[in-house]
Amino acid sequence: xxxxxILEMQFAIDTFYFLVMGALVMWMAxxxxxxxxxxxxxxxxxEILTKNIGLFAxxxxxxxxYGYDIMYGGGVxxxxxxxxxxxxxxxxPSDFFFQVVFVATAMSIVSGAVAERMKLFAxxxxxxxxxxxxxxxxxxxxxxxxSVFGLFVLGDLGFxxxxxxxxxxxxxxxxxxxxxMVLGARKGKYNKDGSSxxxxxxxxxLATLGTFILWMGWFGFNGGSVLAMASKESxxxxxxxxxxxxxxxxxxxxxxxxxxxxxxxxxxxxxALNGALAGLVxxxxxxxxxxxxxxxxxxxxxxxxxxxxxxTLDKVFKIDDPVGAxxxxxxxxxxxxxxxxxxxxxxxxxxxLAGAGTIFVWVFGTSMALWLILxxxxxxxxxxxxxxxxxxxxxxxxEAYPEFTK
Numbered sequence: 001x002x003x004x005x006i007l008e009m010q011f012a013i014d015t016f017y018f019l020v021m022g023a024l025v026m027w028m029a030x031x032x033x034x035x036x037x038x039x040x041x042x043x044x045x046x047e048i049l050t051k052n053i054g055l056f057a058x059x060x061x062x063x064x065x066y067g068y069d070i071m072y073g074g075g076v077x078x079x080x081x082x083x084x085x086x087x088x089x090x091x092x093p094s095d096f097f098f099q100v101v102f103v104a105t106a107m108s109i110v111s112g113a114v115a116e117r118m119k120l121f122a123x124x125x126x127x128x129x130x131x132x133x134x135x136x137x138x139x140x141x142x143x144x145x146x147s148v149f150g151l152f153v154l155g156d157l158g159f160x161x162x163x164x165x166x167x168x169x170x171x172x173x174x175x176x177x178x179x180x181m182v183l184g185a186r187k188g189k190y191n192k193d194g195s196s197x198x199x200x201x202x203x204x205x206l207a208t209l210g211t212f213i214l215w216m217g218w219f220g221f222n223g224g225s226v227l228a229m230a231s232k233e234s235x236x237x238x239x240x241x242x243x244x245x246x247x248x249x250x251x252x253x254x255x256x257x258x259x260x261x262x263x264x265x266x267x268x269x270x271x272a273l274n275g276a277l278a279g280l281v282x283x284x285x286x287x288x289x290x291x292x293x294x295x296x297x298x299x300x301x302x303x304x305x306x307x308x309x310x311x312t313l314d315k316v317f318k319i320d321d322p323v324g325a326x327x328x329x330x331x332x333x334x335x336x337x338x339x340x341x342x343x344x345x346x347x348x349x350x351x352x353l354a355g356a357g358t359i360f361v362w363v364f365g366t367s368m369a370l371w372l373i374l375x376x377x378x379x380x381x382x383x384x385x386x387x388x389x390x391x392x393x394x395x396x397x398x399e400a401y402p403e404f405t406k
Contacts, residue, residue: 010230011089017229017238018094024220025101029056031213032108036115037400038207039270039323041199043390044116045400051111051120055127059104062132067103068096071136072144089228098224102168103131105221109172112323114179117186117387120395122380126370130175134366138359142167148358158351160344163225165285165336166356171363173330177319178367182375185320187387196314199322204269211273215249218280222287241287245280248287248299252279255303263307274310274324275303278332285333286340286347298339302332 033052037045068074074096075081081092107127114123140146142161147153161167190196201207222245228234256275260268279299283290290298309327313319319326337352374380386394393399 011091013230014090014228015094018090018098018224018227021220021224022094022098022101024217025098025105025224026217028101028105028214028217028221029053029108031210031215031217032105032112033210034206034213035210035273036112036323038203038205038210039112039201040115041390042202042401043392043399045202045392046396046398047120047391047394048111048115049400050396051123052108054120054124055107055111055131056104058124058127059107059131060100062128063100063103063136064096065132067132067136068099070133071099071139089230102164102221103135106135106164106168106172106175107131109169109325109329110176110179113173113176113321113325114183115322116391117381118179118183118391119378119380119382120391122374122378125374125378126175126179126367129370130367134175134363134370135171138171138362139167141358142355152354154351154355154358157354158346158348159355160340160347160351161285161337161355162288162340163222163284165281165333166359169281169284169329169336170333170356171359173326173328173333174360174363175367176321177326177330178364179371179380180319180321180326182368182371183381185318186322187384189320190318194318196318201270201322207270207273211276215246215276215280218245218249218284222284226288237288243292244287244290244295245283247292247295248279248283248302249276250279251296251299252276252282252303252306255279255300256307259304259307270324271307271310274306274328277328278302278306281329281332282336282339285336286344289340289344291343294343298336298342301339302335305332305335 029052033049036048040048064078066076068078069076078096081096107130141148141154145153145155186199188197189199219242222241223238226234226238226241229238252275253272256271257267260266260271279302282298282302283295306327309331310324313321313327334356337356338349340352341347341349371380382391382394
């Protein structure tokens with residue numbers, strides 16, 4: 001009897017923990033919305049907010065219908081999810097809830113990179129396939145341990161991605177990179193001689209608020225990925241993950257700020273914000289094994305990488321990414337994967353590279369094909385006139401800040 005009560009208590013605690021952590025990750029949707037709304041020009045604000053709430057709703061629905069089944073065999077339309085298995089340590093619906101908010105996070109990464117020039121419904125069409133098929137496939141190969149088209153199993157090669165530096169962040173960035181390549185740069189971003197013009201965001205308070213919301217939501221993202229809390233060991237692991245996640249974000253901010261001050265003599269706020277996010281992305285693949293100092297340093301390297309990556313992608317490769325999402329989530333996502341073996345002897349560099357390569361090739365390849373199909377079928381870019389007057393009026397028929405008009 002006593003043992004049964006303890007098991008029921010564990011079931012309740014682990015389920016509750018999944019739900020609260022999932023709710024924290026859901027709040028990252030608000031973070032991405034605010035960050036992106038602050039980093040675009042005011043004439044494109046309402047459209048990017050519509051993208052963010054739309055993609056969240058689409059992700060929740062496609063993943064419910066067939067995405068969760070592809071990734072974890074959870075049943076089409078979650079059939080039978082309400083039954084409680086005898087040996088279950090948490091409620092099945094809480095696992096779905098925790099997983100579905102990750103899908104939305106991966107998709108959110110794309111919206112910032114293609115901002116200010118993409119057709120709203122082309123983006124939504126992409127979201128349906130990305131959240132329902134592209135992401136669940138690579139999720140099944142990684143977190144569910146399925147073989148990659150019967151060729152190899154990433155886990156056997158020594159691949160590990162605790163909460164998704166590669167599986168979520170790099171995947172989102174790969175889809176974004178394909179989108180930006182098909183879409184092209186914003187009008188007025190590059191001059192005839194190839195030099196680049198800065199297009200500053202309209203609202204730095206919103207971008208900063210968004211970054212802090214993401215920082216907070218990340219405790220659920222990484223902390224929830226321990227997947228249990230109702231024992232001394234797992235509760236301690238969750239606490240360590242929270243500590244390391246916070247330390248890495250702090251390291252990212254300090255490193256990015258010091259670097260831009262050295263390089264340009266100015267403390268660039270947008271780079272400080274991206275430094276925080278880079279630190280968070282960097283620790284996501286392995287927040288459970290480093291010491292607090294190691295976590296701070298892993299985040300700091302992320303903060304340095306992101307500064308160089310943003311300016312290199314912009315100036316050298318002419319990749320126009322208004323919010324720096326491809327650098328933050330892609331380049332630093334790869335660093336996050338490669339940092340795991342430094343503190344975790346059970347993980348190999350070759351395994352991490354194999355996993356990163358598999359995720360990138362799959363997501364980039366399928367996304368590129370999908371963007372090209374959408375371009376041919378419906379067109380993915382708004383007209384030059386619409387871009388000039390702003391996608392808010394063109395796509396949403398309203399303005400985010402109407403009192404500022406003449």
